[in-house]
Amino acid sequence: xxxxxxxxxxxxxxxxxxxxxxxxxxxxxxxxxxxxxxxxxxxxxxxxxxxxxxxxxxxxxxxxxxxxxxxxxxxxxxxxxxxxxxxxxxxxxxxxxxxxxxxxxxxxxxxxxxxxxxxxxxxxxxxxxxxxxxxxxxxxxxxxxxxxxxxxxxxxxxxxxxxxxxxxxxxxxxxxxxxxxxxxxxxxxxxxxxxxxxxxxxxxxxxxxxxxxxxxxxxxxxxxxxxxxxxxxxxxxxxxxxxxx
Numbered sequence: 001x002x003x004x005x006x007x008x009x010x011x012x013x014x015x016x017x018x019x020x021x022x023x024x025x026x027x028x029x030x031x032x033x034x035x036x037x038x039x040x041x042x043x044x045x046x047x048x049x050x051x052x053x054x055x056x057x058x059x060x061x062x063x064x065x066x067x068x069x070x071x072x073x074x075x076x077x078x079x080x081x082x083x084x085x086x087x088x089x090x091x092x093x094x095x096x097x098x099x100x101x102x103x104x105x106x107x108x109x110x111x112x113x114x115x116x117x118x119x120x121x122x123x124x125x126x127x128x129x130x131x132x133x134x135x136x137x138x139x140x141x142x143x144x145x146x147x148x149x150x151x152x153x154x155x156x157x158x159x160x161x162x163x164x165x166x167x168x169x170x171x172x173x174x175x176x177x178x179x180x181x182x183x184x185x186x187x188x189x190x191x192x193x194x195x196x197x198x199x200x201x202x203x204x205x206x207x208x209x210x211x212x213x214x215x216x217x218x219x220x221x222x223x224x225x226x227x228x229x230x231x232x233x234x235x236x237x238x239x240x241x242x243x244x245x
Contacts, residue, residue: 006058008115009148016163020060024051026147027065034186036217041192065147072194074201093207097129097240118236119156126238134158139219141202142228144187199229210243
């Protein structure tokens with residue numbers, strides 16, 4: 001798996017000039033975010049030099065740019081809007097969209113899977129279901145299994161135009177306090193990757209912000225959040241969630 005997203009990152013570098021340092025900055029950002037999340041695995045600052053000089057796993061991803069598999073669990077309770085009113089649930093979060101897509105077949109699959117297509121397909125469906133665009137999303141928890149993956153998904157989710165992902169990290173647009181904070185939980189890189197629980201854990205994080213319960217990492221004024229999870233070559237799931245009160 002590391003080589004798949006490493007190659008995808010190298011292709012992005014070839015097409016758009018994205019640098020090793022820009023990829024590494026994603027790890028720095030997510031580790032910083034994790035210091036504000038008491039449920040995160042690492043909760044430590046990780047300087048840029050440490051990230052860039054860590055053991056190389058598959059260029060351009062060093063060890064500190066790869067997610068860590070951890071023990072973890074997450075749960076979500078789904079009820080109808082009518083039932084939520086009957087129960088007087090004041091902290092309910094509305095599901096505006098729930099979309100899933102699989103990778104389309106291409107000849108490329110014989111050598112290297114396309115890591116972008118299923119996310120783009122699911123994102124398009126989710127935005128159409130919700131009746132909104134990327135510009136309406138206040139925060140995102142996406143599947144940063146590797147630093148290169150997060151960079152690619154800025155574009156796949158429509159958070160910026162193709163080729164502009166490097167600028168998003170350079171200019172701080174995806175940090176807490178930025179235009180559209182991404183992986184404020186610390187992401188899979190620093191919060192941890194509990195495998196089967198990862199998708200629901202992302203939903204939990206977004207719900208926490210929409211309820212105003214995220215403490216030091218709270219995205220102020222958050223009304224709409226997006227979650228993204230993938231199983232490479234199989235499926236991508238995206239949810240758009242909205243604050244209700």
